[in-house]
Amino acid sequence: MSMPPDPRFTITLTCPDRPGIVHGLTGDLVRAGCNVVESQQFSSPDTGAFFMRVTVDAPAGQTAEGLRAAVALSAGEFTMDLRIREDSARxxxxxxxxxxxxxxxxxxxxxxxxxxxxxxxxxxxxxxxxxxxxxxxxxxxxxxxxxxxxxxxxxxxxxxxxxxxxxxxxxxxxxxxxxxxxxxxxxxxxxxxxxxxxxxxxxxxxxxxxxxxxxxxxxxxxxxxxxxxxxxxxxxxxxxxxxxxxxxxxxxxxxxxxxxxxxxxxxxxxxxxxxxxxxxxxxxxxx
Structure with missing residues (x-):
C-alpha cells in the first residue's frame, strides 16, 4: 500500500521591508521539518513593502494551522500579513x-x-x-x-x-x-x-x-x-x-x-x- 505524498503548502506574505525576513521565515520552516521547493521575493522601492511567496513540502500530517504556529514568532517580529494554503485545495x-x-x-x-x-x-x-x-x-x-x-x-x-x-x-x-x-x-x-x-x-x-x-x-x-x-x-x-x-x-x-x-x-x-x-x-x- 503506497503512502500518501507529503503535503505541499504555499505561503505568501507582505510586511515592511527590513533585513532578516527571509532568514527568519525559512529558518522557522526548516525547524518545522519543511523543505523549501520554490521561493520568490520582491522589495518595493516605492512603498517600502516586502513581498514573498514560498512553497514547501511539509512532513506528513502537517496542517496550515500547524505551519502558522511554527512561523508565529517571525510573523510577529516582522509584522507579516501572512497566508498559508495547502496546494491540493482547489x-x-x-x-x-x-x-x-x-x-x-x-x-x-x-x-x-x-x-x-x-x-x-x-x-x-x-x-x-x-x-x-x-x-x-x-x-x-x-x-x-x-x-x-x-x-x-x-x-x-x-x-x-x-x-x-x-x-x-x-x-x-x-x-x-x-x-x-x-x-x-x-x-x-x-x-x-x-x-x-x-x-x-x-x-x-x-x-x-x-x-x-x-x-x-x-x-x-x-x-x-x-x-x-x-x-x-x-x-x-x-x-x-x-x-x-x-x-x-x-x-x-x-x-x-x-x-x-x-x-x-x-x-x-x-x-x-x-x-x-x-x-x-x-x-x-x-x-
Whole structure:
C-alpha cells in the first residue's frame, strides 16, 4: 500500500521591508521539518513593502494551522500579513456572466481539463441563456435578474449565494453589471473582472468601438481586481494583438474574444495559485 505524498503548502506574505525576513521565515520552516521547493521575493522601492511567496513540502500530517504556529514568532517580529494554503485545495469559485459565453466557456473548460486549480461552485447570470452551457459542464446555474429597481435585492441574493456556497473567488466573465460600492468593497481582493480593452485606455462601455474610432494599432484585454471605482482596480494581466485600418469594429470585437478568454483565465490561475499580492493600487505577480 503506497503512502500518501507529503503535503505541499504555499505561503505568501507582505510586511515592511527590513533585513532578516527571509532568514527568519525559512529558518522557522526548516525547524518545522519543511523543505523549501520554490521561493520568490520582491522589495518595493516605492512603498517600502516586502513581498514573498514560498512553497514547501511539509512532513506528513502537517496542517496550515500547524505551519502558522511554527512561523508565529517571525510573523510577529516582522509584522507579516501572512497566508498559508495547502496546494491540493482547489479554490471555491463563482462565475458571473451575462449573455456572452466565450469567457465562461474558457474557464469551465480549463477547470474540466485540470489546468485551472479552481472548483466552480456555480455559474450566475442576469440572463437565462448561460444555463445550457453550465449544464453541459455539470455546474449549477442560478438566474438572478437585475434591473435598476431590483439591483439591491439582486445583490443581496448574490451575496447570500456566495456565503452559502463558501465562495472564495468571484470571476466576472463579461458580466455586464456594475457592482454597487458596498458589494465591490465586500469582495475586495477576491473578485476579478475582464475588461475588453487595454486599460487604462478606453474604459466603460463599447471599448472596441472607441478603439476603432481612434484608429489604434493594437487591441487587448485587461484582467483586474474589482473596486468601487469602475475599471480602476489593480491590474493582474494584460494581452494585446495587432489590428489595422482594414478591420471593422465588429472584427475588433470578434478578434478580442480569444484574448479576453486567455487573459481572464491566466489571471484566475495566478490568483488560485496565490501568485498575486497587492501593493497599493498595483499588483506584485510572482510568475
Amino acid at each position: 479554490m471555491r469559485t463563482l462565475i458571473l456572466g451575462s449573455t456572452d459565453e466565450h469567457c465562461v466557456n474558457r474557464l469551465l473548460f480549463a477547470q474540466r481539463a485540470g489546468s485551472l486549480p479552481i472548483d466552480v461552485a456555480a455559474v450566475v447570470s442576469n440572463h437565462p441563456g448561460l444555463s445550457e452551457l453550465a449544464t453541459f459542464y455539470g455546474v449549477p446555474f442560478h438566474h438572478i435578474p437585475v434591473t435598476r429597481e431590483t439591483k439591491p435585492e439582486a445583490e443581496a441574493q448574490l451575496e447570500a449565494l456566495i456565503a452559502e456556497l463558501d465562495v472564495e473567488l468571484v470571476v466576472l466573465a463579461r458580466y455586464m453589471q456594475i457592482f454597487s460600492p458596498q458589494l465591490a468593497q465586500s469582495l475586495a481582493g477576491r473578485a476579478i473582472n475582464i475588461h475588453h480593452s487595454f486599460l487604462p485606455s478606453f474604459k466603460g462601455a463599447r471599448p472596441y468601438h472607441q478603439a476603432h474610432e481612434r484608429g489604434v494599432k493594437v487591441i487587448g484585454a485587461t484582467a483586474h481586481y474589482v473596486t468601487d471605482d469602475l475599471d480602476e482596480g489593480p491590474i493582474i494581466a494584460q494581452e494585446t494583438i495587432p489590428v489595422s485600418h482594414h478591420h471593422s469594429a465588429a472584427q475588433f470585437v470578434e478578434m478580442g474574444r480569444e484574448v479576453e478568454g486567455r487573459t481572464l483565465t491566466q489571471a484566475v490561475r495566478w490568483h488560485a495559485e496565490h501568485r498575486i499580492l497587492l501593493d497599493g493600487k498595483r499588483t506584485v505577480v510572482f510568475h
